[in-house]
Every structure is written in structure tokens, then in C-alpha cells.
Amino acid sequence: MTNVSKGTFILLATLLLSACSGTYHGLPRAEMLAYQTYRTHGSLHALASAQAQAINDAVKADTLHPGQYADYGVALALMGHKSAACRMLNAEIKAFPESRSLVYRIKQRLMPDLLLDTAATARDTAHLAQLAGWAYDSLTALLPLPSVPAVIDSTDTLFLQMQTPVDSVEIPIRLTANQKRQLLEEQQAREALRKQAQLDSIAAAKQAKIDARRQAQLDREKAKKEKEQAREQARKEAQKERERQRKEKKKKQ
Amino acid sequence: MKTRTLIYALLLALTLSACKGEKKLAQYSEIYRERPAAIYVAPLSDMSLRRAVRATEDSLFNRSLNIAAHQLFLTATDPLVNNGYYVPGPLASAQIAASETRTGKQLRNESINDYHSDLGIDAILFITLQGWNQTPNSWSTEVEYVLRSTHSNSELLHVVVKATKTLPTDFKGNPLPLVEDKAFAERYGCDLETAQRCRLVEIVNQYVLKDLPAGSRARQHRAERYIQSHPEHFTLKIHPDGSVEMKKSEQ
Numbered sequence: 001m002t003n004v005s006k007g008t009f010i011l012l013a014t015l016l017l018s019a020c021s022g023t024y025h026g027l028p029r030a031e032m033l034a035y036q037t038y039r040t041h042g043s044l045h046a047l048a049s050a051q052a053q054a055i056n057d058a059v060k061a062d063t064l065h066p067g068q069y070a071d072y073g074v075a076l077a078l079m080g081h082k083s084a085a086c087r088m089l090n091a092e093i094k095a096f097p098e099s100r101s102l103v104y105r106i107k108q109r110l111m112p113d114l115l116l117d118t119a120a121t122a123r124d125t126a127h128l129a130q131l132a133g134w135a136y137d138s139l140t141a142l143l144p145l146p147s148v149p150a151v152i153d154s155t156d157t158l159f160l161q162m163q164t165p166v167d168s169v170e171i172p173i174r175l176t177a178n179q180k181r182q183l184l185e186e187q188q189a190r191e192a193l194r195k196q197a198q199l200d201s202i203a204a205a206k207q208a209k210i211d212a213r214r215q216a217q218l219d220r221e222k223a224k225k226e227k228e229q230a231r232e233q234a235r236k237e238a239q240k241e242r243e244r245q246r247k248e249k250k251k252k253q
Numbered sequence: 254m255k256t257r258t259l260i261y262a263l264l265l266a267l268t269l270s271a272c273k274g275e276k277k278l279a280q281y282s283e284i285y286r287e288r289p290a291a292i293y294v295a296p297l298s299d300m301s302l303r304r305a306v307r308a309t310e311d312s313l314f315n316r317s318l319n320i321a322a323h324q325l326f327l328t329a330t331d332p333l334v335n336n337g338y339y340v341p342g343p344l345a346s347a348q349i350a351a352s353e354t355r356t357g358k359q360l361r362n363e364s365i366n367d368y369h370s371d372l373g374i375d376a377i378l379f380i381t382l383q384g385w386n387q388t389p390n391s392w393s394t395e396v397e398y399v400l401r402s403t404h405s406n407s408e409l410l411h412v413v414v415k416a417t418k419t420l421p422t423d424f425k426g427n428p429l430p431l432v433e434d435k436a437f438a439e440r441y442g443c444d445l446e447t448a449q450r451c452r453l454v455e456i457v458n459q460y461v462l463k464d465l466p467a468g469s470r471a472r473q474h475r476a477e478r479y480i481q482s483h484p485e486h487f488t489l490k491i492h493p494d495g496s497v498e499m500k501k502s503e504q
Binding site for chain 2: 029030032033034036037065066067068070071074075078096098099100101102105106109110187190191194195198
């Protein structure tokens with residue numbers, strides 16, 4: 001009986017574990033919540049460190065979360081490590097090709113000079129392990145942290161590793177440089193149009209507000225006049241009534 | 254007689270299963286029609302009232318509301334991802350939101366086709382935290398979810414949820430915090446009141462979004478996940494503290 005119970009327990013535990021392996025957990029929620037709440041350099045570094053660890057674990061367990069590389073890339077870019085950030089963003093495209101346009105927009109915003117750099121790190125896990133340690137060291141050594149490190153030690157092996165594209169894999173570029181430039185110009189034109197439309201709508205709203213205020217003022221004045229006229233009329237009628245009553249009294253007397 | 258009973262039971266089961274499918278199909282007909290693959294969670298609009306900061310209690314109350322709102326935003330991605338959708342993370346979403354010039358109201362009402370053409374996003378999820386209500390042993394919240402398509406600008410989902418969490422009380426009527434809430438407060442380094450709110454909004458997210466139809470790439474996604482998460486051999490090591498370590502064999 002004991003053996004049966006143990007066997008059932010082990011079977012149930014295995015089933016539960018296998019069921020759990022499909023869902024995505026282990027994201028640095030606490031660090032993310034702390035960063036969202038406080039928005040400090042320290043919380044950003046803590047988040048980046050935790051994200052690196054989470055990606056390492058996810059890569060090992062084959063449960064990579066969509067957007068995990070991109071988020072880590074953005075965190076690195078906000079810390080000033082743009083080259084590493086670019087690699088992480090490219091790794092996101094490699095893992096989730098549907099994120100191509102999104103990542104392009106993020107790169108355009110955070111690192112326009114690395115827009116055409118499509119090198120993704122092949123040995124992500126090893127680099128991430130080093131990056132995790134790096135972020136932690138920065139946290140302990142440089143608190144409070146500047147947004148961009150003032151000095152980067154050129155002898156730092158990790159920095160050199162990230163600079164050299166030895167272990168990188170090129171993602172085929174679908175658009176040529178001219179097409180990208182054209183796309184950029186189109187986007188800028190579209191944004192300018194949108195801004196203009198927004199300004200127009202603000203101006204129209206202001207005008208409508210002024211008109212409404214003027215109309216309301218006219219209505220108020222009209223109502224006031226009508227009220228005064230009505231009061232005057234009522235006063236006159238009351239006076240007449242009093243006169244009439246006085247005359248009646250005199251007649252009676 | 255037994256055969257007839259069996260046939261009736263089978264027919265009943267078939268009818269019931271058919272009803273279930275129909276119900277889900279009817280409930281999420283728009284999502285089935287559009288089949289979005291990438292969903293962007295727009296920044297949360299928090300309509301809950303804050304107290305003026307005059308004393309320490311007020312600032313703590315406001316902080317609690319802020320953290321709960323962030324938790325609502327952060328945990329909205331989990332059920333979507335588990336259903337096979339591509340959802341950008343919070344930091345990437347913040348970058349998209351920062352480059353947006355339109356207000357939340359405009360995004361909800363006007364055309365959002367540019368999100369598809371520029372960013373490859375198929376739908377945007379708008380979450381509105383309408384407010385909180387609190388009694389000595391219960392916590393209530395009202396949350397509105399709107400999922401808008403970037404292809405047709407139509408609403409794929411519109412749900413308003415009123416959720417209440419009631420705590421058990423002791424013999425004096427004082428609320429007793431749950432073990433999970435205590436663990437959350439310890440893990441996140443917050444007070445119990447914040448933990449109550451955070452856990453409630455997390456459950457609300459799960460409740461509303463976990464039954465969404467699977468994303469258009471979900472079948473392939475799940476197949477891949479199944480192959481990768483079930484190797485031929487693996488080793489389980491259970492530590493004395495209760496944690497489990499799983500080691501996969503090299504393929």
C-alpha cells in the first residue's frame with residue numbers, strides 16, 4: 001500500500017512538473033515591479049542583472065519568454081551599453097521574427113547609429129552569464145550610477161568580446177540601406193503629419209471652447225435681461241394692483 | 254437497457270462538449286476571425302482616486318495603489334504569452350509608448366492601423382483600472398479590458414470585471430492574511446495591504462485573459478514546446494529545502 005501511494009505520488013509529481021514546464025515563469029517580477037515603481041538607476045541595474053539570470057535559465061530550460069531579449073536589450077541601452085543592447089535586440093529578432101518591426105523602432109529610438117547592425121550573439125548564454133556579473137559589479141561599485149558610464153576600461157575583456165563580431169551570426173537584411181532611408185523618411189513625414197493633425201485638432205478644440213464660452217456669455221446676458229424685464233413687469237403690475245386696492249378702499253370710505 | 258443508457262450518456266456528453274465549443278466560439282468570435290499573433294499591452298489608465306498626501310498613512314495608501322497598478326500592467330502579459338501570443342515586455346512597451354504622440358482616449362477611439370504597418374502589432378490591449386473598494390476583510394476592484402484590432406480598428410474583446418477578495422477572520426472579526434499574501438509581501442518587500450491588492454489584480458488578469466483563443470502561431474509554438482520540454486531522459490533532484498532541480502539529457 002505504501003509503495004502504491006509513493007508510486008502514485010511520484011507519478012502525480014512528474015505529471016505536475018511536466019505540466020508546469022509549458023508555462024513561462026521565472027521572470028524577474030520583483031525587480032521589474034521595483035523598477036516600475038521607483039525608476040532609479042539602482043533598480044534598473046538590479047533588473048538587468050536579474051534579467052540576464054532569467055534569460056540564462058530560460059535558454060537552458062527552452063522556455064524563453066517573447067520579448068525577454070528585447071527587454072534586456074532596452075535595459076542595457078538605458079544603462080548606456082548600446083553595443084550589447086543591439087546584440088540582444090538582434091537576438092530577439094532571431095528568436096521571434098515577428099518582432100522585427102518592433103525592434104527596428106526601438107533601435108531607431110535608442111540607438112539610431114546601430115540601426116543597420118544585425119549581428120546577433122551566437123553564444124548568448126555565455127555572454128549573458130558574464131553580463132550578469134558585470135551588471136552586479138557595476139551596481140556594487142558605482143552607486144549612485146550615472147546613466148552612461150563616464151569611463152569604459154578598454155582593457156575589459158568582456159567589452160572587447162562584445163566589440164569583436166567573432167561569435168556573431170549575420171541575420172539576412174531584407175531591406176537595402178536606401179529602402180531603409182526611404183522608410184525612415186516616410187515615417188518622419190507621417191509623424192510630422194500626425195503632429196500637424198494633432199496641433200490642428202488642438203486649435204479647433206480651443207476655437208470651439210472660445211465660441212462656446214462666448215455663446216454661453218450671450219445666453220447669460222439674454223437671460224439676465226429677460227429676468228430684469230420680468231421683474232420690472234411684475235413690479236409695475238404690483239404697483240397697479242396696490243393703486244387699485246387703494247382706490248377701492250377710498251371708495252368704500 | 255445498459256446499452257441504451259450508455260448511448261444516452263454518450264449523446265449527452267457530445268452535446269455538452271459541443272455547447273462548450275460553441276460558447277467559446279461565440280464569446281471570442283472576433284478574435285477567431287482576426288487571429289491576432291502579436292498583442293501590445295498599452296500603458297494602464299488608472300482611474301482610482303488617490304488620497305492627498307498629508308500624513309504618512311496617505312502616502313502609504315497612494316504607494317500601495319501605485320504598486321498594484323504596476324502589478325496589474327506587468328502580469329497582464331503572462332496569460333497572453335501562455336496562449337501563444339507575441340507580447341513585447343514592459344521596457345519595450347515603454348519605449349513604444351514614449352514614441353506615441355496620441356493620448357489614450359485617442360488610441361481607443363481613432364484609427365490604429367499604423368501599429369500594424371509600423372510595428373507589426375495585430376491588436377492592442379487597453380486596461381483601465383476603474384477603482385478600488387475596501388472593507389475590513391474584503392478588497393474589491395473593477396477593471397476594464399478592451400482589445401482593439403490594428404487591422405480593422407474593431408473591438409475584439411470588451412470585458413468589465415468586478416472582483417472581490419474576502420479574507421477569513423478570527424473570532425474577534427479581524428482579517429487573517431493568507432499564506433500566499435504573506436509570501437508575496439516577503440518576496441516583493443512590500444506591506445500586506447499592497448500584497449492583497451497585487452494578488453487580487455494578478456488573479457483578475459488570469460481570470461479574464463487565460464481563456465482567450467490560442468494565438469495564430471500557437472499550434473506550432475506548442476508543438477515546439479512539447480518536443481523541447483520532454484526529452485527522453487531527465488533527472489530530478491529534490492533538495493532538503495523542497496526545491497526541485499531538473500537536469501535534461503544532452504540531445
